[in-house]
Amino acid sequence: xxxxxxxxxxxxxxxxxxxxxxxxxxxxxxxxxxxxxxxxxxxxxxxxxxxxxxxxxxxxxxxxxxxxxxxxxxxxxxxxxxxxxxxxxxxxxxxxxxxxxxxxxxxxxxxxxxxxxxxxxxxxxxxxxxxxxxxxxxxxxxxxxxxxxxxxxxxxxxxxxxxxxxxxxxxxxxxxxxxxxxxxxxxxxxxxxxxxxxxxxxxxxxxxxxxxxxxxxxxxxxxxxxxxxxxxxxxxxxxxxxxxxxxxxxxxxxxxxxxxxxxxxxxxxxxxxxxxxxxxxxxxxxxxxxxxxxxxxxxxxxxxxxxxxxxxxxxxxxxxxxxxxxxxxxxxxxxxxxxxxxxxxxxxxxxxxxxxxxxxxxxxxxxxxxxxxxxxxxxxxxxxxxxxxxxxxxxxxxxxxxxxxxxxxxxxxxxxxxxxxxxxxxxxxxxxxxxxxxxxxxxxxxxxxxxx
Numbered sequence: 001x002x003x004x005x006x007x008x009x010x011x012x013x014x015x016x017x018x019x020x021x022x023x024x025x026x027x028x029x030x031x032x033x034x035x036x037x038x039x040x041x042x043x044x045x046x047x048x049x050x051x052x053x054x055x056x057x058x059x060x061x062x063x064x065x066x067x068x069x070x071x072x073x074x075x076x077x078x079x080x081x082x083x084x085x086x087x088x089x090x091x092x093x094x095x096x097x098x099x100x101x102x103x104x105x106x107x108x109x110x111x112x113x114x115x116x117x118x119x120x121x122x123x124x125x126x127x128x129x130x131x132x133x134x135x136x137x138x139x140x141x142x143x144x145x146x147x148x149x150x151x152x153x154x155x156x157x158x159x160x161x162x163x164x165x166x167x168x169x170x171x172x173x174x175x176x177x178x179x180x181x182x183x184x185x186x187x188x189x190x191x192x193x194x195x196x197x198x199x200x201x202x203x204x205x206x207x208x209x210x211x212x213x214x215x216x217x218x219x220x221x222x223x224x225x226x227x228x229x230x231x232x233x234x235x236x237x238x239x240x241x242x243x244x245x246x247x248x249x250x251x252x253x254x255x256x257x258x259x260x261x262x263x264x265x266x267x268x269x270x271x272x273x274x275x276x277x278x279x280x281x282x283x284x285x286x287x288x289x290x291x292x293x294x295x296x297x298x299x300x301x302x303x304x305x306x307x308x309x310x311x312x313x314x315x316x317x318x319x320x321x322x323x324x325x326x327x328x329x330x331x332x333x334x335x336x337x338x339x340x341x342x343x344x345x346x347x348x349x350x351x352x353x354x355x356x357x358x359x360x361x362x363x364x365x366x367x368x369x370x371x372x373x374x375x376x377x378x379x380x381x382x383x384x385x386x387x388x389x390x391x392x393x394x395x396x397x398x399x400x401x402x403x404x405x406x407x408x409x410x411x412x413x414x415x416x417x418x419x420x421x422x423x424x425x426x427x428x429x430x431x432x433x434x435x436x437x438x439x440x441x442x443x444x445x446x447x448x449x450x451x452x
Contacts (some may be wrong), residue, residue, distance in 0.1 A: 001028045004104040008037040011305035012110035018309020020069045028071045033078040039134045045162035078349040082249045113115025113243035113280035113296045122216030127223040128237045152225045155240035158185030175206040187337045245281045261294045267311040278304035287319035288339040288386040293326045325404040327397045336400030338388030339407045351380045357440045370394035374437045383412040413441040
């Protein structure tokens with residue numbers, strides 16, 4: 001079996017590794033336009049801040065490791081075209097400029113995503129930076145070395161907010177611009193974002209929300225960032241407004257979402273024969289809504305990549321979808337979410353309800369405890385849980401994983417209210433805080449609840 005893998009970050013690396021476990025005799029050729037594989041971009045902010053000392057630790061594989069498995073790894077090779085009828089690809093060696101044609105039995109498209117770059121005047125300035133791959137990371141690391149102090153970050157999602165903390169903790173003046181009225185709005189409802197924004201401002205971060213960037217103008221010492229309301233002077237600006245799937249190779253050939261994300265079946269097969277896809281170039285099966293959605297996360301990529309390898313020869317293991325679970329730690333506060341917020345549930349047309357609840361994670365008689373702010377979102381008619389959010393100085397990240405399983409298994413608020421959880425005063429109360437959260441949901445849904 002001859003397999004060509006196009007692109008090799010998370011999904012591609014996972015696919016190649018699993019293909020060789022499935023079929024040690026497979027002939028796998030990897031074409032990657034960059035000079036590295038498996039870079040964890042989520043670690044860029046951690047290295048900028050000094051938490052991760054050695055940036056090489058942000059790689060968990062290498063071209064050499066994939067070659068040791070048996071793969072023919074062709075770095076700095078760009079696939080220019082795919083002919084799915086002839087089962088061939090046209091490839092350019094970026095070092096020599098030579099263009100060749102290769103053939104396959106199975107094709108794996110793991111081309112990933114690229115930052116959205118809006119058509120803003122001056123956005124091509126070298127002082128306007130991106131934050132996605134190893135090259136972007138190195139450029140940002142250099143800016144820290146150069147001791148530039150004024151940073152403007154455009155985009156208040158996960159990457160933007162992590163960069164805010166990293167730059168602030170290294171002594172920079174930080175302004176965060178977002179065109180929406182709330183940061184992290186895709187992941188958190190307003191009671192949570194209000195607290196994050198207040199914490200940012202308490203740490204000296206300047207928030208410029210509900211403002212749209214209109215132009216970048218280079219100056220002798222930096223760049224001016226002009227919005228529809230005001231102008232900010234900075235040494236550098238960092239764009240982090242989202243990602244788009246890189247699927248132009250199959251445009252007009254394969255079934256896609258409107259944004260270009262490839263649609264795959266339960267076995268990671270595209271609508272084209274013998275063409276698989278995984279990672280940021282692919283739509284996920286989003287369990288809270290039961291529909292395809294675009295959620296570019298490394299967790300989705302490695303799972304989908306492994307499934308490609310398991311199903312490359314024959315349908316073997318189905319994709320179970322995702323809840324889009326994610327977490328952050330900002331200025332000592334853990335923030336985690338899974339599934340839908342109430343706001344996003346309404347956007348998707350679901351008749352949903354939510355409850356907000358705060359309680360200490362363990363008994364007050366213990367030497368210390370911490371409050372946990374929680375939200376649970378459920379479908380009104382069925383009481384099916386479709387989302388949850390948590391925030392605390394205590395590490396509540398694993399509780400988001402528990403809620404993720406609840407959504408995956410279509411648990412109701414009543415089931416979560418009574419599900420068995422351990423009790424030990426070091427860890428929690430006789431009723432775990434997730435039990436109490438679900439009981440609050442029951443009360444709001446006019447269901448009888450136990451005495452807490």
